[in-house]
Amino acid sequence: MSSHAPVGTPLRPLDLFNLDDDLAPEELEVRERVAAWAGERVAPRIAGLFERGEWDSSLAREMGELGILGMHLEGHGCPGGSAVQYGIACTELEAVDSGLRTFVSVQGSLAMSAIHRWGSDEQRDRWLPEMAAGEAIGCFGLTEPSAGSDPSRMLTTARREGGAWVLDGAKRWIGMGSIADVAVVWARAEDGVRGFLVERGTPGFTAQDIVDKLSLRASLQSELRFDGVRLPDDAMLPGARGLRGPFSCLDEARFGIVWGVTGAARDCLERALRYAGEREQFGRAIAGFQLTQSKLAEMAVALSRAQLLALRLGRLKDAGRLRPEQISVGKLDNVRTAQEIARTARSVLGGEGVRAEHAIMRHMANLEAVATYEGTAEVHTLILGAALTGHRAFA
Numbered sequence: 001m002s003s004h005a006p007v008g009t010p011l012r013p014l015d016l017f018n019l020d021d022d023l024a025p026e027e028l029e030v031r032e033r034v035a036a037w038a039g040e041r042v043a044p045r046i047a048g049l050f051e052r053g054e055w056d057s058s059l060a061r062e063m064g065e066l067g068i069l070g071m072h073l074e075g076h077g078c079p080g081g082s083a084v085q086y087g088i089a090c091t092e093l094e095a096v097d098s099g100l101r102t103f104v105s106v107q108g109s110l111a112m113s114a115i116h117r118w119g120s121d122e123q124r125d126r127w128l129p130e131m132a133a134g135e136a137i138g139c140f141g142l143t144e145p146s147a148g149s150d151p152s153r154m155l156t157t158a159r160r161e162g163g164a165w166v167l168d169g170a171k172r173w174i175g176m177g178s179i180a181d182v183a184v185v186w187a188r189a190e191d192g193v194r195g196f197l198v199e200r201g202t203p204g205f206t207a208q209d210i211v212d213k214l215s216l217r218a219s220l221q222s223e224l225r226f227d228g229v230r231l232p233d234d235a236m237l238p239g240a241r242g243l244r245g246p247f248s249c250l251d252e253a254r255f256g257i258v259w260g261v262t263g264a265a266r267d268c269l270e271r272a273l274r275y276a277g278e279r280e281q282f283g284r285a286i287a288g289f290q291l292t293q294s295k296l297a298e299m300a301v302a303l304s305r306a307q308l309l310a311l312r313l314g315r316l317k318d319a320g321r322l323r324p325e326q327i328s329v330g331k332l333d334n335v336r337t338a339q340e341i342a343r344t345a346r347s348v349l350g351g352e353g354v355r356a357e358h359a360i361m362r363h364m365a366n367l368e369a370v371a372t373y374e375g376t377a378e379v380h381t382l383i384l385g386a387a388l389t390g391h392r393a394f395a
């Protein structure tokens with residue numbers, strides 16, 4: 001019997017290795033559901049939201065109804081899906097805009113997973129059902145003006161005073177910070193880094209959006225300030241001590257990025273293929289030129305590699321065998337692959353490629369931020385370097 005696919009089986013340009021065939025019906029269902037929602041509700045107006053620098057807050061509840069907030073968390077009103085289902089949702093959101101996937105990452109992978117993993121039962125019951133429904137928004141404050149790649153240098157402090165906690169300091173680049181109902185804030189206490197739940201409106205807590213971004217414009221990032229913010233004893237996440245607390249959440253978010261960026265890359269390739277087939281120069285479609293074909297072929301190869309990597313990491317995660325260093329490989333390679341695909345796709349569209357209408361330049365700009373948050377390429381290279389050699393070369 002021949003081991004080849006039957007002659008005439010069409011090649012899928014956006015899925016060269018037929019990975020779709022390896023997805024279970026419930027995984028395909030997630031893809032259809034999320035792609036349909038994002039395509040109908042957001043895609044037609046995303047260019048305008050990006051140009052105006054707006055996040056549409058009404059999307060949160062819709063995403064809650066879709067079951068994609070805290071998607072792979074169990075209990076307390078969370079959807080309880082698999083890691084692969086979550087990854088597929090991230091892909092379809094980011095195919096429209098990285099800002100959508102960023103919202104889901106901040107809400108589910110960062111804020112909700114911090115409460116889910118390190119919170120008390122009371123904290124879980126208080127926040128997770130509302131957050132899963134998109135009725136309450138969360139943010140995750142780790143980065144500071146002077147502590148980015150190295151959060152161990154954080155300056156925000158938490159001290160005990162008369163049975164309460166008092167927070168002082170600042171956080172920068174905090175996704176959804178200005179609209180969050182609850183901020184998960186990491187601060188240095190006497191016994192190490194601790195996580196705190198700070199509710200919106202707590203005296204001394206302020207948030208201001210960073211508005212001059214040229215990336216992730218259809219998303220919100222804010223500067224948070226804590227000036228003598230008094231919190232009750234039970235505002236602390238009891239389970240987290242040290243940087244292991246926030247780092248476990250970063251791993252969750254990085255996993256979503258590994259998948260998400262394949263969506264942005266796929267959208268770029270799809271657009272480049274379509275444009276190359278329609279655009280004529282020198283009397284023929286530019287798709288007929290060898291140099292254009294070389295670009296399209298390289299993009300398709302790179303996308304397939306990224307998709308394979310994402311699916312492999314997803315299956316490992318669902319089997320409980322995924323290591324943080326493996327997530328670093330995925331974050332490092334898939335983001336830079338998506339960046340290369342976006343850049344190449346942009347060139348296929350010539351001058352049209354810089355217009356908002358064609359989305360590619362928006363993806364390119366977004367991917368710059370995605371390459372930076374949740375660990376830069378340098379940081380993931382150093383994580384892998386340490387795992388390979390046993391020598392930490394961070395400092």
Ligand SMILES: Cc1cc2nc3c(=O)[nH]c(=O)nc-3n(C[C@H](O)[C@H](O)[C@H](O)COP(=O)(O)OP(=O)(O)OC[C@H]3O[C@@H](n4cnc5c(N)ncnc54)[C@H](O)[C@@H]3O)c2cc1C
Binds near residue numbers: 106142150173369395
């Ligand atoms: C759009 C956006 C959203 C974000 N959302 C959040 C959020 O929700 N919550 C949150 O807490 N943070 C968030 N961040 C912050 C993000 O995680 C940091 O920007 C990131 O960790 C890098 O820190 P930094 O910007 O301070 O850069 P720096 O750490 O100052 O790094 C600057 C450059 O130096 C390099 N570098 C640093 N150390 C080394 C080293 N040892 N060896 C070699 N090179 C090195 C870096 O790779 C980088 O190229 C967000 C950032 C952006 C841009």
